Amino acid sequence: MRALASAGRRVGGRLLAAIPAVLGVLVLTFLVMRVLPGDPAVYFAGGPSAGQAQIDQLRAEMGLDKPVPVQLMYYFRDIAGGDLGRSLTTGQPVLTDIRQRLPASLELTFSALLIALVAALPLGILAALRPGSAVDHLVRFLCTMGVCMPTFVTGLLLIYVFYYLLGWSPDPTGRIDIFAGTPPDITGFLLIDFALTGDWAGWRAAASQLLLPAVTMALFVLAPLARMTRASMLAVLGGEFIRTARAMGLPGWRIILVYALRNAVLPVLTIAGIVFSTMLGANVLVEKVFSWPGVASYALDALQASDYAPVQGFVLLMATIFVVVNLVIDLLYGLADPRAGAE
Amino acid sequence: MTVTRRQGLMGLAALGASPIALASTPALAQSRAETLRQITGGAINTLDPTMPGATRESFGLSMNVYDRLVAFERKQVDGHWVFDHTRIRGELAERFETSPDGLKITLHLRPGATWHDGTPVTAEDVKWSLDRHVGARSLAVSQFQTGSLTSPDQFRVAGPGVVEVTLEKPDRLALSNLAVPYAIMINSALAKRNATADDPWAQKWMQTNTAGGGAYKVESFRPGVQAVLARNEEWKNGTMPFFRRVISQSVPEAATRANLIEKGDADIAIDLQAGDIATLESRGQVKVASIPQSNGFTHISFNTRMPPFDNPKVRQAIAAALPYDDMFRASLFGRGRKLYGGEWTTPASADFPVPMPVKQDLARARALLAEAGMANGFSTTFSFGASTASTAEPLAALVQEALGRIGIKVEIQKLPDAQLNTLQSEKKLAFYTDSGTAWLPATYYFFYLYFTRDQRWNFASWENPRIAELADAARFERDPAAYDAQCKEMISILADQMPLLMLWQPNMDAVMGKAIEGFTYQFYRQVDFRDLRRA
Numbered sequence: 056m057r058a059l060a061s062a063g064r065r066v067g068g069r070l071l072a073a074i075p076a077v078l079g080v081l082v083l084t085f086l087v088m089r090v091l092p093g094d095p096a097v098y099f100a101g102g103p104s105a106g107q108a109q110i111d112q113l114r115a116e117m118g119l120d121k122p123v124p125v126q127l128m129y130y131f132r133d134i135a136g137g138d139l140g141r142s143l144t145t146g147q148p149v150l151t152d153i154r155q156r157l158p159a160s161l162e163l164t165f166s167a168l169l170i171a172l173v174a175a176l177p178l179g180i181l182a183a184l185r186p187g188s189a190v191d192h193l194v195r196f197l198c199t200m201g202v203c204m205p206t207f208v209t210g211l212l213l214i215y216v217f218y219y220l221l222g223w224s225p226d227p228t229g230r231i232d233i234f235a236g237t238p239p240d241i242t243g244f245l246l247i248d249f250a251l252t253g254d255w256a257g258w259r260a261a262a263s264q265l266l267l268p269a270v271t272m273a274l275f276v277l278a279p280l281a282r283m284t285r286a287s288m289l290a291v292l293g294g295e296f297i298r299t300a301r302a303m304g305l306p307g308w309r310i311i312l313v314y315a316l317r318n319a320v321l322p323v324l325t326i327a328g329i330v331f332s333t334m335l336g337a338n339v340l341v342e343k344v345f346s347w348p349g350v351a352s353y354a355l356d357a358l359q360a361s362d363y364a365p366v367q368g369f370v371l372l373m374a375t376i377f378v379v380v381n382l383v384i385d386l387l388y389g390l391a392d393p394r395a396g397a398e
Numbered sequence: 399m400t401v402t403r404r405q406g407l408m409g410l411a412a413l414g415a416s417p418i419a420l421a422s423t424p425a426l427a428q429s430r431a432e433t434l435r436q437i438t439g440g441a442i443n444t445l446d447p448t449m450p451g452a453t454r455e456s457f458g459l460s461m462n463v464y465d466r467l468v469a470f471e472r473k474q475v476d477g478h479w480v481f482d483h484t485r486i487r488g489e490l491a492e493r494f495e496t497s498p499d500g501l502k503i504t505l506h507l508r509p510g511a512t513w514h515d516g517t518p519v520t521a522e523d524v525k526w527s528l529d530r531h532v533g534a535r536s537l538a539v540s541q542f543q544t545g546s547l548t549s550p551d552q553f554r555v556a557g558p559g560v561v562e563v564t565l566e567k568p569d570r571l572a573l574s575n576l577a578v579p580y581a582i583m584i585n586s587a588l589a590k591r592n593a594t595a596d597d598p599w600a601q602k603w604m605q606t607n608t609a610g611g612g613a614y615k616v617e618s619f620r621p622g623v624q625a626v627l628a629r630n631e632e633w634k635n636g637t638m639p640f641f642r643r644v645i646s647q648s649v650p651e652a653a654t655r656a657n658l659i660e661k662g663d664a665d666i667a668i669d670l671q672a673g674d675i676a677t678l679e680s681r682g683q684v685k686v687a688s689i690p691q692s693n694g695f696t697h698i699s700f701n702t703r704m705p706p707f708d709n710p711k712v713r714q715a716i717a718a719a720l721p722y723d724d725m726f727r728a729s730l731f732g733r734g735r736k737l738y739g740g741e742w743t744t745p746a747s748a749d750f751p752v753p754m755p756v757k758q759d760l761a762r763a764r765a766l767l768a769e770a771g772m773a774n775g776f777s778t779t780f781s782f783g784a785s786t787a788s789t790a791e792p793l794a795a796l797v798q799e800a801l802g803r804i805g806i807k808v809e810i811q812k813l814p815d816a817q818l819n820t821l822q823s824e825k826k827l828a829f830y831t832d833s834g835t836a837w838l839p840a841t842y843y844f845f846y847l848y849f850t851r852d853q854r855w856n857f858a859s860w861e862n863p864r865i866a867e868l869a870d871a872a873r874f875e876r877d878p879a880a881y882d883a884q885c886k887e888m889i890s891i892l893a894d895q896m897p898l899l900m901l902w903q904p905n906m907d908a909v910m911g912k913a914i915e916g917f918t919y920q921f922y923r924q925v926d927f928r929d930l931r932r933a
Contacts, residue, residue, distance in 0.1 A: 093816030097823045097854070099451035100537075107853060109540055110823065113450050116535075143451040145621035146444040146605040155620070211653055219657050226663040228649050229623070233435065346649045348623045356441075356622070361816035 158243025179284025458924025775805025
């Protein structure tokens with residue numbers, strides 16, 4: 056009970072401490088968007104015969120005719136009321152857009168992180184067990200390749216091989232087969248929705264659409280995870296308690312998986328948290344290449360059109376996710392290493 | 399009462415689900431052959447084409463979902479179908495008459511025509527729609543002004559199924575304006591049910607819902623992602639389209655679009671990269687229709703209010719210094735129609751755009767520059783928008799090199815599109831390339847739109863009193879011979895003054911499966927699904 060209460064206090068404290076940071080990010084984004092050259096009213100009044108009158112009218116509608124501090128106040132008032140504004144690019148409220156698109160991005164990012172972790176942990180452990188061996192070099196080579204190749208190159212390459220040449224993969228656009236019917240809309244996570252409705256054919260189809268983009272992203276983040284696993288495993292394996300465990304004759308797998316890995320996993324968790332947050336925003340190229348209807352490509356389109364509301368909404372979302380992810384990582388620390396929770 | 403986790407999730411989903419997702423009906427398993435899949439680089443962002451910021455893809459969709467009173471016919475040019483703005487046919491109007499003085503257009507609605515919800519189309523619906531296009535805050539207002547349609551008083555219900563449009567002056571393009579993408583005819587009863595006090599024209603609702611009666615109904619729509627259309631089996635306002643179902647999907651990556659078309663998973667795309675098109679054509683798995691965009695033009699503009707470009711001699715010098723053929727090849731791989739190298743001193747016809755009489759002549763360029771008092775040249779910047787980089791970048795490099803030879807130092811400036819548009823609108827660009835398209839390619843309309851008035855589309859910020867006077871006169875001219883003379887004079891002035899240099903009309907390259915037939919180049923530069931069939 057005491058542990059729970061202390062955890063609760065920590066969560067609350069963390070959230071409170073995050074508020075100034077999020078506010079700062081909000082103000083900064085707001086100002087940067089307005090400093091950027093490019094007037095959204097001009098861009099969107101771009102009909103064949105739209106004149107200055109239309110531009111002014113649109114500017115007034117968007118509130119851009121008011122001084123920036125006033126605009127900022129209106130903006131905070133709207134956010135407090137849960138209104139993130141309306142996107143001119145899609146014509147919808149930003150909140151609706153994000154609600155429709157966030158599950159797609161999250162599903163992709165979670166899958167990619169899962170694939171990356173499943174691949175990176177064993178690779179890192181193997182490399183750490185035999186440093187300098189052929190296995191170690193192979194892992195190093197794989198990681199370097201993954202990092203060196205920009206994600207859109209990996210993506211296009213995978214599409215070319217598995218869709219265009221071999222034909223194993225379904226056409227690389229979107230989350231489900233375009234000719235199939237509408238998917239169930241329960242959580243927005245297609246794999247979960249199909250599982251909930253028991254539509255396993257649909258589940259397989261969605262999974263096969265997801266595979267290529269997820270692998271593309273996983274390859275890119277393989278390196279930090281695998282290298283970090285290797286480095287921290289090396290450090291831990293050299294520790295005295297490992298030598299003692301070996302001397303006591305404990306089985307090798309038990310030493311590595313239970314005693315060494317549990318101690319080595321802390322930095323990996325930190326990196327995984329950072330990787331996750333970065334992936335969510337940085338997967339814009341993957342989303343573009345695979346026509347994935349996610350939040351990152353949404354924000355990029357809006358940015359190119361100087362469409363303020365979606366960009367601000369996106370940054371707010373990212374800041375929030377960053378705070379939440381860091382919090383979760385902190386709590387996981389406590390599970391992995393009780394000493395970290397004691398403070 | 400306890401709520402299980404699953405019920406909670408369902409509840410949340412029900413709250414979050416958009417009305418469109420709920421309204422979509424489970425699609426019948428229709429055969430692939432009867433389904434058309436179009437893939438686009440841009441995306442449809444609204445179902446109401448008159449919304450500010452509506453994309454070109456949205457215009458294309460609305461042509462299929464909404465009917466207009468009238469439509470343009472099409473004609474064969476070099477083996478391809480192209481729209482013909484000189485021949486207008488009825489669409490929702492079965493027939494129409496223009497009075498001899500050109501001041502009254504009477505439109506007779508097609509008997510038995512219905513909206514998508516099955517209710518009959520009435521003259522009151524048409525009147526409400528026309529009122530909306532001149533009264534609501536939308537893109538339609540300024541477009542309709544170009545046809546002298548400005549006030550609801552001009553539209554009158556003249557009996558059951560008859561609508562009269564009256565004009566103060568016999569505007570040449572009044573009728574044509576009723577055929578543009580903005581001129582949608584709306585089921586007014588349905589729209590009014592969804593209007594609010596703040597929004598009497600139901601503009602918010604119509605962004606994600608339709609109230610039309612066109613050849614296709616919207617089955618599902620996700621802004622920025624995809625739209626699925628189902629054929630309207632009750633449609634009476636034209637030939638029943640071949641495809642029962644149409645999917646228009648946004649695929650931002652050009653290479654992926656090329657792959658999809660070649661594999662036959664998608665049927666048509668009109669915005670592939672020039673390099674990919676050449677490869678696809680050589681591999682022979684697809685069909686390519688290359689049609690010059692006859693109502694568009696790519697240009698190099700000078701800011702005629704900013705020194706040194708306020709001096710016509712400087713503009714003429716630059717015009718004589720540019721390597722047009724090299725630019726055409728480098729920029730477009732020669733895929734288009736040239737608007738340079740004309741061999742005339744007086745225009746042969748009143749048609750426009752036509753090849754203008756410019757060619758490279760460095761000696762003349764140097765002489766003109768000396769006459770302008772700038773024998774030693776000057777420095778300037780040449781700008782273009784990032785989205786046009788693939789064609790504008792090679793062009794800019796050649797401009798820089800050629801002008802360097804007559805002593806003009808050019809710095810190349812690549813700008814994000816929103817920034818370029820802003821600078822353009824504020825008239826702060828000195829020297830740049832861009833392109834324009836006129837939906838209604840009448841010669842006077844080009845001049846009115848692109849060479850008169852203090853507004854964004856006057857690319858060169860050109861003020862020429864004679865052009866303004868001629869464009870205004872031609873607009874209401876009833877005598878064809880006088881109209882031709884006015885147009886020819888405007889073309890001559892343009893050729894002499896060179897506020898901007900016409901370069902070329904790029905091809906529209908529609909890449910499609912071999913079995914797709916009937917593609918038509920439309921003035922709004924999108925695919926009209928009603929034209930297409932699968933052989």
